[in-house]
Amino acid sequence: SPDQKFDVAKLDWGQNIAAQAKFSYSGKTESDFALLNNGVMETVHAGNPNGGTDGKKIWQGELNGAPQTLEITFDAPKKISKILLFGVRADNAFCALLDYDLQVQQGATWKTVKEVRTPLPPSDAVITSGSKANTWLLDDNFHVNEFAPVTTAKIRLIARRTSFGFLPDETVKAWGNQIPAKLMLREIEIY
Numbered sequence: 001s002p003d004q005k006f007d008v009a010k011l012d013w014g015q016n017i018a019a020q021a022k023f024s025y026s027g028k029t030e031s032d033f034a035l036l037n038n039g040v041m042e043t044v045h046a047g048n049p050n051g052g053t054d055g056k057k058i059w060q061g062e063l064n065g066a067p068q069t070l071e072i073t074f075d076a077p078k079k080i081s082k083i084l085l086f087g088v089r090a091d092n093a094f095c096a097l098l099d100y101d102l103q104v105q106q107g108a109t110w111k112t113v114k115e116v117r118t119p120l121p122p123s124d125a126v127i128t129s130g131s132k133a134n135t136w137l138l139d140d141n142f143h144v145n146e147f148a149p150v151t152t153a154k155i156r157l158i159a160r161r162t163s164f165g166f167l168p169d170e171t172v173k174a175w176g177n178q179i180p181a182k183l184m185l186r187e188i189e190i191y
Contacts (some may be wrong), residue, residue, distance in 0.1 A: 013082055013191035020074055027068040028052040030060040035186075041086060042186045044094055049094065055184070058088060063095075063162055064182040072155040072182065072190070080104075083114075086188040087141040090163040096137065096184045099161035099167075102145055105154035113147040118161075120168045137168050155190070159183040 016039075023033040035042060036059050043051030044058065051057045061068060083102055088098035098118040103110040118138060165179035 006180040007121065016189045016191060017074070017078055017080070018072075018188050018190040019045045020078075021072045021188075022074075024071045024073070025061045025068065026071075028076055029062075031058065033054070033059070035059040036188050038187075040187070042086060044091065049051045053092075055093060059096070059160070059185045061183040063159060063183055065181070067158050068158040068183060070159065070185075072157070072188070074138070075154045077151045077153045078190075079149055079151045080155070080190055081147060082189075082191040083145045083155065084187075084191075085143040085145070085157070086187040086189075087143070088184045088186060089139060089141050090168065092136050093165050093179055095162040095165060095179070095184050096139075097143070097159065097162050097183065097185070101128060101157075101158040101160065102147075103156045103158065104150050104152040105156075106152065110156065111150070113150065114145045116143065116145070123167070123169055137163065137166075 006023060017038065018037040021037060035057065040050050042057040044055065045051050046053050060068065060155055070149075080099070085097065085100075087097045100116050101112050102114040103112050105111075115153040118140070120137070162181045162183060166183050167179065
């Protein structure tokens, strides 16, 4: 109602320590790792100085149907409990992150602190006035991962599945889609 008021709680998780991290990737990359922790939210919009429709300002790593690992390393162990992943919307040549695991190194072993799986019904071939297929996506491109505090010097993101551009699943390859699945991230924050 017009006289109704509400206060939005401010999220204050402390200092984002991602800027202190170094990155490596198990597959081929098409971008500078500095894009992942530069404090800038790059975009896919034409004419934006921090983006563009060519995707060159978005960090990209090949996926090739097998899980790939983005490793995040600190010079010394850090206590963490939150990792924010800023991806992209599934749109044309921009692939959305669908399935991944987050792990932290504890001694000589890796401990999984978060598993994310995105349920997708299969795409269906249909004929409408505007399309030849019906697909469905959650359209999520921002992942807040919270877990019990751990102290570690190494984190890894195991990317298991992304969209094929704006198309969600392998079924679309039979329809002639040529867009490869890629891990595409705009920023990582660690608290």
